[in-house]
Amino acid sequence: MSEVVLIIIYNHKYDKNIEILEQIYKDRFSNIYHLIPFYTGEKKNVIPVYESSYNFQGYVSQGFKTYFKEEYKHYFFVADDLILNPIINETNYSQHLHLKSKTSFVPETIGLHERGEFWTHVVKAFNWNVNLPGVEAKNELPDYATALQLFSNFGLEIKPLTYLQLYKKQEFPGLAKIKKFQSYYSWKKTLIENKNKEFHLSYPLISSYSDVFVISADSIKQFIHYCGVFASTGLFVEIAIPTAIVLSADEIVIEKDLELKGGALWTPEQCEILDKYDRKLELLLNDFPEKLLYLHPIKLSKWNTAL
Structure with a gap:
């Protein structure tokens, strides 16, 4: 057989x-x-x-x-x-x-930290919650430290994500020039404020x-x-x-x-x-x-x- x-x-x-x-x-x-x-x-x-x-x-x-x-x-x-x-x-x-x-x-x-800028499924992974209401799943997976060791066994690292991986670069089509400038300025300010911020996954993925x-x-x-x-x-x-x-x-x-x-x-x-x-x-x-x-x-x- x-x-x-x-x-x-x-x-x-x-x-x-x-x-x-x-x-x-x-x-x-x-x-x-x-x-x-x-x-x-x-x-x-x-x-x-x-x-x-x-x-x-x-x-x-x-x-x-x-x-x-x-x-x-x-x-x-x-x-x-x-x-x-x-x-x-x-x-x-x-x-x-x-x-x-x-x-x-x-x-x-x-x-996921290697995926480059924004991918919608990275965002969903970042927001993923094993403690989903109605699903008692947390104890069905290895705990964080054990999972991290299993990743390490294969030479895989889990690193934090960046702001631009989680928040899509903004474009402002159709806005009047002044409104577009204001919107861009606001987005750029937020980007600068979060440039060095680290976003950590709740579980190794x-x-x-x-x-x-x-x-x-x-x-x-x-x-x-x-x-x-x-x-x-x-x-x-x-x-x-x-x-x-x-x-x-x-x-x-x-x-x-x-x-x-x-x-x-x-x-x-x-x-x-x-x-x-x-x-x-x-x-x-x-x-x-x-x-x-x-x-x-x-x-x-x-x-x-x-x-």
């Missing part, structure tokens, strides 16, 4: 993608599950989940008892709009991802692109527990998942340690890599960029998916 299970995470109820993704992966992975919000169908390997896509770590927790098996060594999670390099399969995934039995994978581990990650069998139970805690308290997924990995993993590998690198396509220039495929999935799979671990996003509804 295969030692890995592929678990495909859907942000939305795209049932039509089930068969397409089965076609893509069925010859490469013997064990496949789909986590789909509000699924009402009959397929045995499709697990209905009930959570916001902004907190899809909750999907992982809710589906756990269905996809868990003692014989699995790794749990390989991918988004439904992410296409893994076709060379990766259940027999060689550990070589490509440099995974030993106790190793987990996440694309990156970026401290890390960030990462999270549309692909792998969890070792040794870590999976603790990992899904922390994912559930973070989902119930509303922590954004790209902070929740990497933080849960740091808190639960014995060893972590990230993309910079690999020969294959990620292919996240966010700008028009980055998307040009897809031009030669003419939105034909078969062409992409037959001529996948050989140095890329994955391509994301690939919105299958916009592609010719005949294989």
